[in-house]
Amino acid sequence: MRSVPAVLGLSALLILSGTAASQQPGGGRGGRGGGRGTAIQPGESCPAGTTEIRPRSCMAPESPAPSIVDYRPHSTLIAPVHLVKTAKYPAIDYHGHPQGLLGTSEGLASLGAALDSLNVRLMVSADNMSGERLRTTLAAIRASDKMKDRVRVLAGINFQNVGPGWAEKAVAQLESDVAAGAVGVGEIPKSFGLTVKKPDGSRLKLDDPELDPIWDACARLGIPVFIHTADPQEFFKPIDNTNERWLELSLFGDRRYPQDRFPSFEQLMTERDNLFRKHPKTTFVAAHMGWHANDLGRLGKMLDEMPNLYTEVGAVLYDIGRQPRVAHDFFVKYQDRILFGKDSFQPEEYPYYWRVFETNDDYFDYYRNYHAFWKLYGIDLPDAVLKKVYFGNALKITKALPQTGWPR
Numbered sequence: 285m286r287s288v289p290a291v292l293g294l295s296a297l298l299i300l301s302g303t304a305a306s307q308q309p310g311g312g313r314g315g316r317g318g319g320r321g322t323a324i325q326p327g328e329s330c331p332a333g334t335t336e337i338r339p340r341s342c343m344a345p346e347s348p349a350p351s352i353v354d355y356r357p358h359s360t361l362i363a364p365v366h367l368v369k370t371a372k373y374p375a376i377d378y379h380g381h382p383q384g385l386l387g388t389s390e391g392l393a394s395l396g397a398a399l400d401s402l403n404v405r406l407m408v409s410a411d412n413m414s415g416e417r418l419r420t421t422l423a424a425i426r427a428s429d430k431m432k433d434r435v436r437v438l439a440g441i442n443f444q445n446v447g448p449g450w451a452e453k454a455v456a457q458l459e460s461d462v463a464a465g466a467v468g469v470g471e472i473p474k475s476f477g478l479t480v481k482k483p484d485g486s487r488l489k490l491d492d493p494e495l496d497p498i499w500d501a502c503a504r505l506g507i508p509v510f511i512h513t514a515d516p517q518e519f520f521k522p523i524d525n526t527n528e529r530w531l532e533l534s535l536f537g538d539r540r541y542p543q544d545r546f547p548s549f550e551q552l553m554t555e556r557d558n559l560f561r562k563h564p565k566t567t568f569v570a571a572h573m574g575w576h577a578n579d580l581g582r583l584g585k586m587l588d589e590m591p592n593l594y595t596e597v598g599a600v601l602y603d604i605g606r607q608p609r610v611a612h613d614f615f616v617k618y619q620d621r622i623l624f625g626k627d628s629f630q631p632e633e634y635p636y637y638w639r640v641f642e643t644n645d646d647y648f649d650y651y652r653n654y655h656a657f658w659k660l661y662g663i664d665l666p667d668a669v670l671k672k673v674y675f676g677n678a679l680k681i682t683k684a685l686p687q688t689g690w691p692r
């Protein structure tokens with residue numbers, strides 16, 4: 285029925301498709317889908333189990349549809365492929381979670397081997413270390429001839445019991461951690477904003493004035509604040525068939541933020557932006573592109589308005605790689621404000637970042653199906669931009685990183 289010759293008139297078509305059309309009221313008018321479709325009104329979506337085969341005509345597949353978990357089409361596209369195993373320039377991973385590898389010389393050696401294979405020269409450990417744990421970790425790093433210039437550590441802030449006397453203690457701890465060798469603060473976790481409470485039981489807001497002294501101390505100490513706020517906006521929405529992150533939210537129930545128990549995405553963004561604005565002398569690095577990689581116009585406005593703000597690309601490659609032209613222009617325009625970071629330490633995943641940043645390849649797989657149902661494209665950044673994103677911007681805002689030996 286699908287290839288009715290054009291010379292057949294409408295009456296012939298109705299005869300050919302008459303049986304099916306009479307079984308499905310409203311189907312078949314005008315030859316849509318050979319008459320087997322169910323008609324819908326403009327703006328309506330197809331009934332469950334059917335798909336739009338012609339304008340406003342929906343049809344169900346003959347075979348039972350596979351679930352989204354099992355549907356794995358193999359692309360037949362043959363197009364240039366440029367795999368990039370090692371970064372073109374030595375990189376700083378500003379969003380390191382090396383998971384226990386820093387504590388022992390064997391762990392450090394295996395970290396070093398992995399970083400070598402990727403051309404990551406330096407990892408910034410963003411595990412919120414403080415006090416004794418920070419000191420022990422720094423001692424292990426310094427004791428490693430191979431790794432002593434390859435890892436640096438960010439300090440953590442303890443946001444429990446924010447109230448009278450908290451700021452003095454927190455500032456003193458931070459000063460001591462920086463004296464011990466911490467190069468910045470972070471990764472301030474998403475629990476700050478989402479779940480951390482004050483002693484009176486109220487939610488600790490990101491822009492709470494009782495926190496002001498710690499942010500001012502960061503400015504005085506000349507250290508950047510690496511901060512993760514909220515999570516992708518879809519995590520705050522109902523899990524239905526329109527949610528882009530349905531599979532992830534279904535796999536990881538703790539990533540759902542139902543609105544009766546959590547602040548909204550926009551509430552957290554408002555508090556975060558107030559925090560950035562209120563402390564213009566403090567350098568903030570919004571992790572995960574501030575969860576605005578799906579709205580680079582919004583992130584661009586923030587960068588325009590707040591000169592103290594930088595951003596980092598960890599775990600949002602799926603959004604960068606699905607808009608290669610917009611992302612290319614964004615990275616060129618804001619080349620002085622973007623830092624490379626990977627987040628979860630899986631050495632085999634870094635080359636996807638290199639391929640997106642360095643090539644103009646089309647339509648290739650991402651490394652996690654549950655993050656994205658779509659393919660990635662290279663954004664083909666110029667060398668000068670790659671150098672800033674890979675290492676230059678991190679060196680600029682983090683004075684205590686090893687500053688020599690980088691390519692010009």
Ligand SMILES: [Zn+2]
Nearest residue numbers: 471512571627
């Ligand atoms: Zn994070």
